[in-house]
Amino acid sequence: MRIKILIRLKSQILEPQGKVIEKSLSNLGLKNLNNIRQGKLIELDIPDKFSKEERDELITSACKKLLVNEIIEEYEVLG
Amino acid sequence: MSFKSAVITFPGSNCDRDALVYLKALTNGEVLNIWHEENSLPNVDLVIVPGGFSFGDYLRSGAMASKSKIINDLINHSKKGGYILGICNGFQILSEIGLLKGALIQNKRLKFLGKNCFIKKRYQSDFNCLINKDQVLKIPVAHNEGNFYCDDSDLKYLHDNELIAFEYCEGKFSNSIANINGSIDNIAGITNKDKNILGMMPHPERAFQNFHSSQDGKLILESLLS
Numbered sequence: 507m508r509i510k511i512l513i514r515l516k517s518q519i520l521e522p523q524g525k526v527i528e529k530s531l532s533n534l535g536l537k538n539l540n541n542i543r544q545g546k547l548i549e550l551d552i553p554d555k556f557s558k559e560e561r562d563e564l565i566t567s568a569c570k571k572l573l574v575n576e577i578i579e580e581y582e583v584l585g
Numbered sequence: 586m587s588f589k590s591a592v593i594t595f596p597g598s599n600c601d602r603d604a605l606v607y608l609k610a611l612t613n614g615e616v617l618n619i620w621h622e623e624n625s626l627p628n629v630d631l632v633i634v635p636g637g638f639s640f641g642d643y644l645r646s647g648a649m650a651s652k653s654k655i656i657n658d659l660i661n662h663s664k665k666g667g668y669i670l671g672i673c674n675g676f677q678i679l680s681e682i683g684l685l686k687g688a689l690i691q692n693k694r695l696k697f698l699g700k701n702c703f704i705k706k707r708y709q710s711d712f713n714c715l716i717n718k719d720q721v722l723k724i725p726v727a728h729n730e731g732n733f734y735c736d737d738s739d740l741k742y743l744h745d746n747e748l749i750a751f752e753y754c755e756g757k758f759s760n761s762i763a764n765i766n767g768s769i770d771n772i773a774g775i776t777n778k779d780k781n782i783l784g785m786m787p788h789p790e791r792a793f794q795n796f797h798s799s800q801d802g803k804l805i806l807e808s809l810l811s
Binding site for chain 1: 644645648652681687688690691693694695734735736767
């Protein structure tokens with residue numbers, strides 16, 4: 507099963523790349539694209555034989571141990 | 586008594602050699618270089634976690650290095666009261682391990698900063714005891730992710746326990762600003778609660794020889810040796 511994990515900086519933390527992207531889009535005439543924030547997406551495969559509980563445990567463990575720094579980031583499993 | 590020290594090298598470390606030269610020049614004991622895949626550290630007084638781009642800074646700066654084999658024994662070393670100095674990427678690695686509070690995020694103005702900066706002591710520890718209050722040190726920085734962030738409760742913890750070792754300040758260049766990278770409270774370096782671990786973004790090992798533009802970096806190691 508293909509899993510997608512979306513990782514983003516917490517909302518209270520400045521994400522300066524998003525600000526620059528927003529300005530560049532505006533310079534291209536693409537207005538009204540506001541509050542842009544850039545995050546990262548991690549995709550991975552988990553064997554289909556795993557139960558939902560096993561899958562959740564493995565993903566949570568991967569996120570907490572390495573993929574996400576919860577001081578500055580939050581994550582969401584997109585399924 | 587001789588002072589033994591070691592520098593850990595990760596793939597992508599690029600200040601390990603400078604750190605070794607810094608230690609060899611200023612200490613009177615054995616200086617060892619340890620590969621990150623080693624299981625244990627030798628019995629030393631100080632371990633430097635050097636700057637660079639360990640593991641290409643993939644995922645986050647210092648994230649991969651913080652899971653290296655040697656880290657378990659680095660944690661043991663800290664628990665025994667041994668000194669650890671993390672410089673630049675080393676500071677990021679110590680934060681990722683959780684030995685220091687907070688995290689280092691991208692510089693506010695999105696620029697890699699490679700220049701001299703000015704810092705002064707905020708609270709006293711063994712790493713800055715020879716530095717006078719309000720004495721301004723000129724030490725270079727070279728980082729893209731040096732913007733220190735922590736939440737309000739951790740910031741209070743850092744102040745209440747007097748764990749902020751160094752803060753950026755204005756220097757003698759007319760265009761020098763105190764907050765070069767967006768760090769909360771101008772924080773340039775912090776210690777852990779026991780004050781045996783220091784993480785700092787500026788590079789003292791690039792400011793001690795006569796041909797360097799400053800020799801102020803000596804004061805940090807000399808403080809530790811005093």
